[in-house]
Amino acid sequence: MDELDEVLAGVGPRLRELRRERGITLASLSEATGISESTLSRLESGGRRPNLELLLPLARTYGVPLDELVGAPQTGDPRVHLRPVTRGAMTYVPLTRRAGGLHAHKLVIHPSAAEPTLKTHEGYEWLYVLNGRLRLCLGDRSLVMAPGEVAEFDTHVPHWLGPDDDRPVELLIIFGPQGERAHLRARPK
Secondary structure, three states, rough: OOOOHHHHHHHHHHHHHHHHHOOOOHHHHHHHHOOOHHHHHHHHOOOOOOOOOHHHHHHHHOOOOHHHHOOOOOOOOOOOOOOOEOOOEEEEEEOOOOOOOEEEEEEEEEEOOOOOOOOOOOEEEEEEEEEEEEEEEEEOOEEEEEEOOOOEEOOOEEEEEEOOOOOOEEEEEEEEOOOOOOOOOOOOO
């Protein structure tokens, strides 16, 4: 067996393990990717050879790089290559790559002339101020937070985040589905 055949033979078991770790059924994966259940099953069992038409929708659905699905050899570069996303005055740097569950982001919010607009959505958010001064509007309250301060809130409560002055603010944010919260555990003395 040559190196290419070895790499391709490892794809199926990796896909099956990834699907099981995430608790996803073949039926729901088929619905999310548009790939038939039988094709997904044959791909996982090694009965179907992987190709880009199959692997790209799977990588997108799982939220992982294609390299992770195929078990590409390490390049020796230890750096993490994050891809920032900018929306308006906010730049998000995703720190997690999985679909569903908790998501972590570094967030940089630049000053904007726009008035705060409170929004709501599904989920629960935990944030930690890294640098700058954060203004957090939460319902009818307005808080100013400094580096090292932490807040957590249900995102059904109308909220807005932004700099408190004319400098950007940097945060770490953990966002989860409704009901998932950050849990701190202290060691017994």
